[in-house]
Amino acid sequence: MKFDRRNFLKVSAMASVITGAPMINRTFFSSPAFAATDKVITFLSAENLTGNWDPTSHTTLGQINLESFVFGYLTRAPMTPGNPDEIVFELAESMELLDEHRLQFKLRKGVKFHNGEPFTANDVKATFEYASQPDRPAAWYPGLCTVDVVDDHTAVVNTTEHGYPASLFWFLSAFLPIMSAKDLADLKTLASRPNGTGAFKFVKQDGNTTVLEANADFLGGAPKVPGLNMTFVGDATTRMLSLLSGEADIIERLEGEQVETIKAKQGFAINEAVSVENKYLWFRCSKPPFNNPTLRKAVAHAIDRDVILDVLGVSGTASNAWVSPVKFGYVDTPNYPKYDPAECQRLLAEAGFPGGQGLPKLQYITSVGFYPKTKEYGEVITAMLQEQGFDVEFSAMEIAAWADNLYDRPGGGPGDMIDCGWATGSPEPDLVLRTHFHSSSKRICGIEDAELDAVLDKERNATDPEARKKIIQEELMPMLAEKVPSLSLFTSVFIHAMREDLKGIYIYPNGMMDASKATNT
Amino acid sequence: MYLLSFLTRRLFQGAVVLLIVTFAIFTLLRIVPGDPARLIVGGMAPDEVVVQKAEELGLNDPIPIQFVRYLGDLVRGDLGNSFFRPKSGATVGAAAFDDPTRDDRAEVLTLILETIPLTLQLAGLAVVFALIMSFPLGVAAGLNPGKWQDKLAFFTGSLFVSIPNFWLGIVLAQVFSVNLGILPSLGYKGFEYTILPAVVLAIGISPFIIRTLSVSIAQVMQEEFITVAPLRGLRRSRIVGAHAIRNASIPLLNLFGIQLGALLGVLLVVELIFDYPGLGRLTINAVLQRDFPIIQGVAVFISAIFVFINIAVDLAASYIDPRLEY
């Protein structure tokens, strides 16, 4: 008997049956069922979930990606380079700005949530009014809003009472998952499982694998694949090996070397795209020593971002602003902090720590296994800062542990600097800027700065997109360059790799995916 | 009767040992930095919530009182709930402090009971592999001290014990899974996923078996009852097979009892490397996440296993050699 893998599996499966072991090779027994047709897609995700299925409870990208399979959105923003402002309608059939404070959505009829409830304007109202509350951790909304239900399939987002233009929801509508009004009346249920109108239904959480099955009633037509399994694997090498061994169909967040490896093999395809994600070095601005902007600036001048880009290779591209070039309002900020040791030393001295003297030990936290090369460039940054006299202690954490340390908290978040990226499925810049730098949200850096608040409010309240863009580019970005609550290091290039037989999957620039048309043989 | 009294006594001793272990671990995890209440509610929670949670869990009581409470739960089979892991078993992070799912954390006992069969399967297979590798070598070396068999066993043992097993794991996974594609190496989807980790583990164990076996066989072969056996009319095959190995197996059994801790160390890292969803990976993840109830539960559980295995080893040894008394 030729000893090949298949025979081996047979033998071992038989052996485990004979010995009565509970382990039965599932792939062996179940795979023939779908052998002829499309197979379930196995997607290995680089980031963990939060454990709470309420989409407003988190800003975790891994879970946002999952939500894009399960939930429906009023619109979608493909953000293709050729047509960055394109909006595709999904749950909405049309979108119309009635006046400065009112945005009307005509909704698609006959759509059902996965639990069988019909989708109506009430769901939009419930979703928007719940999710825009300031205590929701996912502060995607520009502020509180009201939704007027005109009829079952017409909803008007009304910001009259809340003092900002409704036009902000134009792009945002592509990023706000629509929940069922019934679920929202019972938050416990909402948190316990995802229930949307998307192409895939949630079946169960099995360890780190989220099992989804095709939604036959999907408004865009039933997906061809029977289902999709999204598994969190917190190690880049493991993800790649799984793809190569055929255990995974698609993986995300590849690094340069991995791309080379996969390109050298037959049967795989690579998808590379400049993303909406910028990676930042966040300062804990709400506690010493980084409550001092001069010190933050000193750090910013100590870092040579070109070297970091060298380390990243294909996984990153330069960016001199706090949003990705794909986003609305991007600008090559003229006073963006550059690598300048002399300036760094000057600022250090100005802050009262000449040559780093008197500075406490600074903890720099980063994650491993999720973002490409974090540990590598983390070490580089550490070395650069140490060279300027900063006493930096570098900790690389597993992704889940890092996530628990990520956000600002009363008294300041853990450590002094933390590495994190921010990707949102919409060109809307406030999903980054307001979320992070406005004192009403200040997710990671914890900055509370009246001047920043004022500029952010000004930009939000601008009704004319061009005027808004100008404020962002000429007032907000330069101000951020002065106050550096965080330093944007680069813009990520998202690299996905998949089996060649997996076709028709669309990957948004924030990593969300559309697999409703995918085939997988 | 003998068995009963033996078990009673040893279980009593074991209980004392477990009590000390539990207290030590419990105290350790209470005095280290990292407020459990803060860990439970998450980083983002305001201080009031932390205080409230601490009050709710009785974390402000003196440690002995907390310990007694923990013991009370323990005897009822309740090892507590994980700080982070939901019942679904997913790895989670970054949830909000007022998250209703925080109440839905997995029970530590369940997590342990879910992972332990896989770990036992791995350890068992590794021991089988190790015995297959070491028995011929060790016995041959013991029967021929100073000869090439002895030297072969010595060098094999020295080499195997010198290979950093996690490194070997990485290399083997690379060769067998990536380059050759013969065996799967990451995660667990079926029995074949146990093979590579078991081989690595077996290479870690086998030097000890080879060494113990060769030394004890060589020693037994010097014993009067062996040297005199051919004069009594026994054949060599019988002398070696029925008597020498039988007597040499007692040091081997004791070795298992003692080296169990070391075995576990290797097991832990092997599971990590092969992403094998056993007790080891659970433990490492718990430590990295500071999931105190899991760490504590695992420590107590492993101590209990340790105590039980040592009782079993002694029982087996006294079954083989009735002179041994406990």
Add this chain to the structure above:
Amino acid sequence: MRDKDTILLIQDLTVGLANDPSAKILDRIGFELSAGKVLGLIGEAGSGKTVLARAIVKGISDPLVYKSGKVVYRGEDMLAVSSEKLVKIRGNSIGYIGSNPSGSLDPTLPVGNQIVEKLRSVNPSLSEKEATERVLEVLAAVRIPSPEVRFHEYPFQFSGGMMQRVMIVDALVTNPAVLIADNITQALDVTVAAQIIRLIKELRDQFSTAILFISSSLPVAEMIADEILVLQQGRVVEKATPEKLIMSPQHDYTKSLLARLPRIWGPEVKAPTAIEASTLMSVDDVYRTYLVRKKNTFNGRNAVQAVRGITLDIREGENIGIVGESGCGKSTLTRLLAWLEIPEKGTICFGGRDLSELSWKELTKLRQSFQLLLQDPYSSLPARMPVGRIIAEGLLIHKVCKKSEVRGRVLAAMKEVGLDPSIENHLTVGLSAGQRQRINIARALVLKPKLMILDETLSALDQVEQSKLFELFEKLQKTHGFTYIFISHDMALVRKVCHRVAVMYLGRIVELADNQTLFQNPAHPYSRALLSAVPTLDDHPFKSEEYLLEGEPPSPVHIPNGCVFRSRCPVSIERCKTDDPRPTPLSHGSYVACHLVVESAVDHAKILENSV
């Protein structure tokens, strides 16, 4: 020429070392064994006895090699046969019994199964059942009590004597034509050894086996052999019947062997007589019990009553002997006398001071006055200390003198005990047993003790060394006025040096008497049995046929009611079952613990008469 009864013929057997062509361990050995006859073979340690025993059954291994010769069993040369054939002869037709019965069987398996295993190995046609029956039959034949039970017991559950019986069964179960018994009584107590020899005699008649009986003791061989070979350095130097060998030895070696044998009852024996003197140490009704874990219980303990009420006065300047067999409590008594252990009941006074009432400091000081010399000269000295330092240790502990004087005192002591001062800075490794014992003596001597307790101190030495040390002891006694307590199992030694002798049995002194009385007119039946079992060429006043005991002493855990000796006593009476005899004083501080002595002066006298 061999006669037709010859079963085994050894011709020109020479065994040497593989790596040394000139070395000869056995040199041209030749003899024959005939059915129903016992051929004795005696020789000292190192004479090649055991090598010979094994060489006959082709049982020697590297570095030993056969150089020449034949071992012909029924016309077949054992050294030349195929291994298949060898298996059929060895263990089947030729049985072998070694000197270490306790180590001869796998300790982890029941003895019966192992004998069955052996039987079926040499005789595969037997079924398990048949083999078992056969083994049980032979077990009964060697008078092992309740063989069905003991069949299933493990080697460690057997005493040395019983285990030797088992090994006899193991050898005889195949009905061998030849039996090689290699020093089979060596490890046994005298009474047990005597029982075994009696058993072998009976079996010889029963099985009509040809026996090669190897022993290091001429008196032992003399008891059983029809003919005796004397082996010296691998060569047979003399062969004769026992009578001829003893009466008219031919070879010089045989003569010196005979001359060195200690005499116990011969006319030339001059036994020391008891002296009257003040009491140096008095032992008053001391008890010592050890608690050992009881196997089958949760927390149960077995009380091993090692010493059960011993009373003894030691007179200044005398030599007192304490004798008894294994397990009689000698060693415990030694430790009590040396105050290494404290009796749980009773007192020990030294120089009139109760040792238990002394403070630690006083005791440490007093310790200088009574010193213990240990049995094993090898393990009793620290291996990592130079000789001079070892001897100085006592002086340093007690700070007897200034540091600067220590060396002088040490050297003086070394000189006094006959140690070359040049070894002062040597380690003890490489020194002979005699030299080592001298170091032991010297380190006690520096403390100027009054009492020396000698725990089997001389038993590890050969006859020549023993005599030299005796002289030293006598000299020291004269110069320093020492008192000696000899604790020993060696009756000949005690006979030679002790003024008074105490006989111990199961934790008691059953008889204390002066030398002459004990050896000529012992009052206690156990004393007589012990004496009857002593192998000697002397004209024995106590014939073993008459006095030898059956069985073995009861366990010190389960002390029977009444007289503890009654289970083996040939003259026990009804009262012995219920009453424990207390020591009854006789003349001159002697006493005996036996009802017969007290009950009936007439009977007592009669017993004494019979025994003389």
Add this chain to the structure above:
Amino acid sequence: MSKTASPIETTEAGIVTEALRTPAQRMLRQAWASSSFRLGFGIFLLLLFGALVFPEISSIDPTKMNIKGRFIPPLFLGDNWSWAHPLGTDHLGRDLLLRCLVGLRYSVLIGIGTVTLMFTVGCALGLVSGFKGKLTDTIIMRITDAQLSIPMIILAITILGISRPTAPAIILVLGLAGWPLYARVARSAALSEKSKEYIRGQRVLGASDLRIIILFVAPAVLPPIAFVAVLDVAAIMIFESILGFIGLGIQPPTPTFGNIIADGRKYLINYWWIATMPGVFLLFTLTSLNLMGSAMENARNKVLRGGA
């Protein structure tokens, strides 16, 4: 009943001088006589020399990064190898030879430090426990059992996972986690030593417990145990690298074997040497230690059995 004579006694002058050495000396000589010991010793010395001296005299800093010069292969392999980096460079362009040598330095430091601590604590407790017996023994042994039943790795990763792992912390944690085996061995050795005749001899002379432990029991019991401790140095070195690998060892940028392997693991497919070199270094070091240790263990067994 008669004691057979020591084999040494009967042999000639050379052996007698041999006999005059202390057992530890004799073990060393015996060990030195074996070729595997000398081989191991040679390799170890070479490695140790490299680890101690080379980083000091080298002009390169093991933490100095050079992104342009990363992934340089070892000598004679690949296209762009260079004499400046005999073992190549890692993913950040740091010299692998230097990193491995510095890693070795920490590894040996932690190995020896830990074993010294384990040995000291364990043997002290074991000696007292075995010699004193009774309640002292029971208490110490129960604690030992308890400690022994929490596997070292669990204890170590627990403590190191929640505190900051530095070299002294690692030594302390591993040392405190690893003493029980020494305590057991020392105890049983003390027990058997205690029952020996010569100890009784010392007692008869009037020596106190402490005097006996220090003057006789410890010197008799400890060297043989210390002899085998070399094997534990190797075991601890593996342990240290495991900790580094998990991320609970000395933190980067300090290079340790575990760190380097963990970092290089990602690049194994494309740049195999990064993870392989420290493995090879570790393999050589451990082999040298194990060769020495096993030879020493054999020597010890021979000397102890040969009657000291």
